[in-house]
Structure formats: C-alpha cells, structure tokens
Amino acid sequence: MKKAELVFIPTTGISHLLSTVEVAKLLLDRDERLSITFLIMKIRSDPKIDRFINSVSTACNRIRFINLPKDEPDPNQPRKFLFSLIETQIPHVKDEVSKLVSQSESSPDSPTLSGFVLDMFCTPMMDVANEFGVPSYIFLTSGAASLGVQFYVQALHDEQKVDPTEFKGSDAELVMPCLANPLPAKVLPSVLLNKERLPHMLRQARRFRETKGIIINTFEELESHAINSFSKGNIPPVYPVGPILNLNRDGDCDEESDEYKDIKQWLDDQPLSSVVYLCFGSMGSFGVEQVKEIACGLEQSGHRFLWSLRQPPPEGKMEPPSDYTNPRDVLPEGFLDRTAITGKIIGWAPQTDILAHPSVGGFVSHCGWNSILESIWFGVPIAAWPLYAEQQLNAFQMIVELGLGVEIKMDYRREFISDGNEDVISAGEIERGVRCLMELCDEKREKLKEMSRKSRKALENGGSSFTWLGRFIQDMADHLP
Incomplete structure (x- = not known):
C-alpha cells in the first residue's frame, strides 16, 4: 500500500469524538503509511473539545484537525438539529476534500485520499465520498x-411493512438474529419509536448497507452472538476493534486542579470497594423532584457514594448540563450535613480515574456505550438507569444477555431534549437498586472480572480486536482507488 489518507468525520459531542480519535490512533499505530484528517463540525465553541483536539494535535503529527465553518441550522427545530447540521456541512466538506486532493496531486510525497470514515449519523457524507x-x-x-x-427494524419496516412506532408502550417481545433473548419492545431505542425521527434512522440503516465496512467499538468475546449474526444477509463486513477507550483523558483532566485532587483524596480515604459512583454521562441530568428521590434513596441505602450531580439545560434546549453553583438548592434539607462523612457530591467527574480506583465497588449509570465498556474494563458492576438513544438496549444487554449488571429501571426513558414531563423513580426503587449493586454475589463479580480480562486481551497482539483491525487495514488497502 502506498501512503494513504483517511478523512474522518465525527459528529459534534465529546463522547463520539473521543472514541473516534482513539480508533484513528490505533490505525496509525498499526500502519505507518496512513495519515488521518479530521473534519470537525461545531455548533458552538466548547472548551473541552478544544482542549482535547489541541492535546491530540500536539502528541501526534499524523492526525490533523480542520474546523469546518460554523453553520447555524434552524434553532426552532432542535430535534432535527443534528441532521440539518450535517446537511449544511456537505459543501464545506467538499471544499476541504478538494484541497486535500489538490495537495496530493501537486506533491508526489503526499498521501492519496483513500476513503472516508464516517460517524453513524454522517451517512449523507457518503455522497461526497462517491x-x-x-x-x-x-x-x-x-x-x-x-x-x-x-438492521432488523429497517428490514421489518421495508420488507414486512411493519411500523415500529406502534411498539411504543406495548408488551410485545421481538426475536432478533442479533440477540440470544427476546427483546421487550419497550426497550427499543427511542429513535425507533418516534414517528418524527424514525425516517432518519431507516435512511441511515439503508445507507449502512452501502458502505464498504463498519468498524464497531466492541469486542468479539463481549458480543459474539451479534457479530456472528452479521454473516448472513446483505450486510457489509463488520470489524469489532474495541474496547476503544480514552484512558489517557487527553486534554480532559488537569491532575493538578483542586477539583481533581479533592475527588482523589476523598476516594483514597474510603474502604476497598465501598463506594457507589453515580454518573449519567455528558448529557445526563434530572429535574429537582428526581434529584431529591436519588438523595433519599442513597441515604436510606447506607452505602458510601460519589455522585456527579449536573444541572439540566433550560427546557427544550439541546445543550449539555452544567455544574450547580450550589447543590444545596436542589437537595433535601440537611442531606449534605447528614451524609458529610459517607458521601460526596461533585459536578464534572474524571470517570476513568474514578472507575479505576480500588474504593469504587459499583456504578449507577445511564448505560451509554462508552460507560459500559469502561465499567467492564475496570471490572466495576453497573446498576442500569438508561435515559435516551440506545441506552435501554444497552441496559438489556448488560442485565439479560450478559448477566453483568443489575436493574434500577431498564425501560426508564426520557427525551434527549427535555420537555419537562419525566417519570420519577422513587427513593425506594433507587435504594433497592443500590443495595443489589453493592451486595452483588461473588459469582457475578467474578464473571465481570473474567470479561474485564477478555476486554484487555482483545487489544493485545494476536487478540481478537487486534486481528480484526489488521483485517480492516488489509481490506481498505484492497479497495484503494
């Protein structure tokens, strides 16, 4: 293979960007003929993303980042924001790729454009690649x-003319090739149950079938059933190359900050495996009523806790949560005083450092895929409290398919953009979930430790993910233009 350049187009948002950059680094480590250009779409300036990009640029000269011009999609349609943002960026992507091609043609040492690696939401960019x-x-x-x-739902819709939004609220169970157990329809990803957003997802799944391959942030030993199911039907090759984790926290964490030192010191002072850590991802937050129930449930459980408590964005806004100026405003009266010794409330959380800490014995999580992979990597069991996207399905996998977690409420669901109408889980249910998590039997903990060992082995030379990554590079070389 001659020198080759891949163009990566991730979506906005730190959680997608982190793992996309990590897979780029893996590719560069494996083949010195590769170089990678990231085209970055931004809605607004985000210091966290800027720090991350600067950190990676400094550390690796074979990855470069180009910021695309900011185009404001229609602010009155926040639910279509991502899709309209991607559409508006197509001309800018064409311009930047044209420049890359011109540079390549004018210099014999320059790498040749050899393909696009697109985020799952960026399928419209396939037309540019074509x-x-x-x-x-x-x-x-x-x-x-x-x-x-x-793929299952798209085929059900297109071939059997079934409208998946009719499953909303139903007790139906679906038997799918990718799962060993029947899936309750009420844990289907939110987008499949929403009439407005379903067409985007169906279009996306159809476009997936047109690609030359799908790289997945998973590993064979974790999802062997699903991976084996792809060998049948018109599905492109899949490459499970994970778990892809940002363990170095490039640009994300200042170990010299008072905030970081304070969290670490508190964890250092706690007994082994005694702390339950609560965190709901970069976009997860709750209203005041639910916050009070969580607080009461934690207090009643009697377990030590470290809780990343975030303030929701204004209703109807697609913005990340922020840290509270004063958490006392939303917590039950006297809660902070009563739990001063056994608990700690934080805002931002250095998650991988927390999960790696020996005093942490359980993780109450929204079941975002990155968080699930991190919990497996560090061998910390999860209590599932999914919120949006495919998190209910992830919770089902952890609890039913893999037997690696416990349930707080597997079919809990809230909209990505809050409309103020949320179910509230009671303090009693939260207390029960925390107790189940922290008093998990040795057999389940050992099973999780075994999967943790497999996750690390998969990435080693000769491991399953190492082998799949090599196969992807070879297949890419075979398809060079």
Whole structure:
C-alpha cells in the first residue's frame, strides 16, 4: 500500500469524538503509511473539545484537525438539529476534500485520499465520498447488538411493512438474529419509536448497507452472538476493534486542579470497594423532584457514594448540563450535613480515574456505550438507569444477555431534549437498586472480572480486536482507488 489518507468525520459531542480519535490512533499505530484528517463540525465553541483536539494535535503529527465553518441550522427545530447540521456541512466538506486532493496531486510525497470514515449519523457524507471515487466506512460508537437492531427494524419496516412506532408502550417481545433473548419492545431505542425521527434512522440503516465496512467499538468475546449474526444477509463486513477507550483523558483532566485532587483524596480515604459512583454521562441530568428521590434513596441505602450531580439545560434546549453553583438548592434539607462523612457530591467527574480506583465497588449509570465498556474494563458492576438513544438496549444487554449488571429501571426513558414531563423513580426503587449493586454475589463479580480480562486481551497482539483491525487495514488497502 502506498501512503494513504483517511478523512474522518465525527459528529459534534465529546463522547463520539473521543472514541473516534482513539480508533484513528490505533490505525496509525498499526500502519505507518496512513495519515488521518479530521473534519470537525461545531455548533458552538466548547472548551473541552478544544482542549482535547489541541492535546491530540500536539502528541501526534499524523492526525490533523480542520474546523469546518460554523453553520447555524434552524434553532426552532432542535430535534432535527443534528441532521440539518450535517446537511449544511456537505459543501464545506467538499471544499476541504478538494484541497486535500489538490495537495496530493501537486506533491508526489503526499498521501492519496483513500476513503472516508464516517460517524453513524454522517451517512449523507457518503455522497461526497462517491463524488471523489473513494469508499466510505462507518465507525459505530455503540455496540454490535445496536447495529443488529437497526438492521432488523429497517428490514421489518421495508420488507414486512411493519411500523415500529406502534411498539411504543406495548408488551410485545421481538426475536432478533442479533440477540440470544427476546427483546421487550419497550426497550427499543427511542429513535425507533418516534414517528418524527424514525425516517432518519431507516435512511441511515439503508445507507449502512452501502458502505464498504463498519468498524464497531466492541469486542468479539463481549458480543459474539451479534457479530456472528452479521454473516448472513446483505450486510457489509463488520470489524469489532474495541474496547476503544480514552484512558489517557487527553486534554480532559488537569491532575493538578483542586477539583481533581479533592475527588482523589476523598476516594483514597474510603474502604476497598465501598463506594457507589453515580454518573449519567455528558448529557445526563434530572429535574429537582428526581434529584431529591436519588438523595433519599442513597441515604436510606447506607452505602458510601460519589455522585456527579449536573444541572439540566433550560427546557427544550439541546445543550449539555452544567455544574450547580450550589447543590444545596436542589437537595433535601440537611442531606449534605447528614451524609458529610459517607458521601460526596461533585459536578464534572474524571470517570476513568474514578472507575479505576480500588474504593469504587459499583456504578449507577445511564448505560451509554462508552460507560459500559469502561465499567467492564475496570471490572466495576453497573446498576442500569438508561435515559435516551440506545441506552435501554444497552441496559438489556448488560442485565439479560450478559448477566453483568443489575436493574434500577431498564425501560426508564426520557427525551434527549427535555420537555419537562419525566417519570420519577422513587427513593425506594433507587435504594433497592443500590443495595443489589453493592451486595452483588461473588459469582457475578467474578464473571465481570473474567470479561474485564477478555476486554484487555482483545487489544493485545494476536487478540481478537487486534486481528480484526489488521483485517480492516488489509481490506481498505484492497479497495484503494
């Protein structure tokens, strides 16, 4: 293979960007002929993303980042924001790729444009790749079962004329090739049950079938059933190359900050495996009523806790949560005083450092895929409290398919953009979930430790993910234009 350049187009948002950059680094480590250009779409300036990009640029000269011009999609349609943002960026992507091709043609030492690696939401960019005569690959930041569910529902809709939104609120169970157990319809990803957003997802799944391959952030030993199911039917090759984790926390964490030192010191002072850690991802937050129930449930459980408590964005806004100026405003009266010794409330959380800490014995999580992979990597069991996207499906996998977690409420669901109408889980249910988690039997903990060992082995020389990554590079070389 001659020198080759891949163009990566991730979506906005730190959680997708982190794992996409990590897969780029893996590719560069394996083949010195590769170089990678990231085209970055931004809605607004985000210091966290800027710090991360600067950190990676400094550390690796074979990855470069180009910020695309900011185009404001229609602010009155927040639910279509991502899709309209991607559409508006197509001309800018064409311009930047044209420049890359011109540079390549004018200099014999420059790498040749050899393909696009697109985030799962960026399938419209496949048309740009086609115009330049190069293949498109998808990088899926969620798991293999999630991909299988998308293909299943798209085929159900297109071939059997079933409207999946009719499953909303039903007690139906679906038997799918990608899952060993029947899936309750009420844990289907939110987008499949929403009439407005379903067409986007169906279009996305159809486009997935046109790609030259799908790289998945998972590993064979974790999702063997789903991965094996892809060998049948018109599905492109899949490459499970994970778990892809940002363990170095490039640009994300200042170990010299008072905030970081304070969290670490508190954890150092706690007994082994005694702390339950609560965190709901970069976009997860709750209203005041639910916050009070969590607080009461934690207090009643009697277990030590470290709680990343975030303030929700204004209603109807697609913005990340922020840290509270004063958490006392939303917590039950006297709660902070009564739990001063056994608990700690934080805002931002250095998650991988917390999960790696020996005093942490359980993780109450929204079941975002990155968080699931991190919990497995560090061998910390999860209590599932999914919120949006495919998190209910991820919770089902952890609890039912894999037997690696416990349930707080597997079919809990709230909209990505809050409309103020949320179910509230009671303090009693939260207390029960925390107790189940922290008093988990040795057999389940050992099973999780075994999966943790497999996750690390998969990435080692000769491991399953190492082998799949080599296969992807070879297949990409075979498809060079």
